[in-house]
């Protein structure tokens with residue numbers, strides 16, 4: 001099982017995140033579905049990724065678009081059937097693509113039968129499956145914890161006179177992982193999908209597993225600013241990254257380890273130290289705790305170089321790194337750094353040491369879409385409007401071609417489709433963002449130095465970040481110009497690939513916003 005660096009598929013591989021509502025609709029209801037994904041596997045094969053992670057597809061009232069699950073072992077009819085799922089899995093495997101699902105362990109839907117039973121009475125056999133507490137002595141919620149989506153993390157249940165905990169929406173009650181029956185029921189969910197052949201999971205909101213059992217109050221954050229979202233007005237001292245949550249992760253890992261070649265990727269936002277703690281003692285936690293450092297990073301060569309060094313240094317012995325530029329929750333990379341620098345970001349993501357995850361649409365350089373107020377769908381935006389917290393702009397459907405439904409749907413799309421660009425156009429353009437991604441992925445596959453090779457920062461001066469990737473006698477040097485001006489560097493090595501894809505000669509000049517991979521073997 002444990003093997004030399006590079007033998008595990010998830011170390012060499014590149015992961016692609018599919019947001020299923022917005023990838024491809026097959027039945028004209030304006031919402032993407034499993035048959036749609038199956039029909040677009042060719043795009044992923046041509047792109048050259050190794051695995052897909054699909055955001056939740058399970059039965060759900062969709063209060064948080066699938067992150068509120070009412071049955072962990074089924075498929076929401078909106079997305080298809082279990083049979084469609086099995087077909088998709090087989091079709092992906094036929095193409096050599098692994099398939100990861102999204103496991104949402106910290107909360108269920110309020111319409112999950114477990115919660116319905118739990119809330120039915122204080123004596124219910126499943127009462128303790130969730131976190132119920134009496135009101136505070138003077139009335140009101142049991143403590144000061146806040147919901148990530150605005151308002152208190154507690155909702156009052158009139159019928160039984162107690163509050164229940166929800167770190168997210170009231171429709172997402174927190175499961176009580178301290179209850180052994182919850183643990184065994186939820187671990188069985190992993191087994192159910194592993195038995196069907198699923199290659200792994202992205203584990204949602206892992207930092208929120210098992211908040212403090214004594215319900216101690218959190219402290220307020222004096223440096224809070226509104227753009228951080230309402231929940232960040234408090235430090236998460238007693239709600240996030242709790243020791244019991246880490247124990248739960250280790251149990252998940254033991255389940256995964258009973259099957260060959262499976263991978264667990266954890267979502268846990270925090271400091272570098274908090275993130276790497278999820279590798280667990282003796283690497284018995286997540287194989288890959290998502291590293292979101294690039295998502296919030298100041299876009300500056302020296303800063304990014306320092307961040308890479310800090311992350312590499314923080315990794316526990318033997319831990320495998322990973323990098324992420326975006327996902328369905330955060331602003332698009334091309335909007336954060338601009339379209340020209342998004343090409344630098346793509347080269348960075350695909351040449352750093354560690355498993356990259358590409359968010360759907362970033363291979364086209366999509367920017368945040370305009371979603372007019374009347375089209376808003378995201379509950380976060382609806383709860384806290386006008387603060388730029390809403391996630392709809394990064395969730396709009398994939399533009400496949402220039403037809404009216406953009407090749408995404410024959411019906412009315414659930415969110416407006418942006419007409420900035422599309423796959424068909426970019427597939428024809430020799431210098432498009434899509435072509436650049438294909439070239440980078442081809443190169444990464446061909447060059448073990450880029451996947452499993454060692455990493456070393458060479459310099460970060462004058463807006464140019466230079467690093468080395470090395471494997472056996474192969475030495476590749478990456479130079480990234482973070483400025484929109486010419487930069488003169490050392491004219492050495494043979495040009496392997498430029499972000500200006502058609503460039504073939506290197507004379508020591510880095511063009512504005514240009515990144516290069518050079519062979520200095």
Ligand code: NOJ
Nearest residue numbers: 064067104168204205329
């Ligand atoms: C993180 C998910 O990525 C996000 O979309 C969701 O709203 C929360 N977890 C709650 O499940």
Ligand code: MG
Nearest residue numbers: 025027031033
């Ligand atoms: Mg559909």
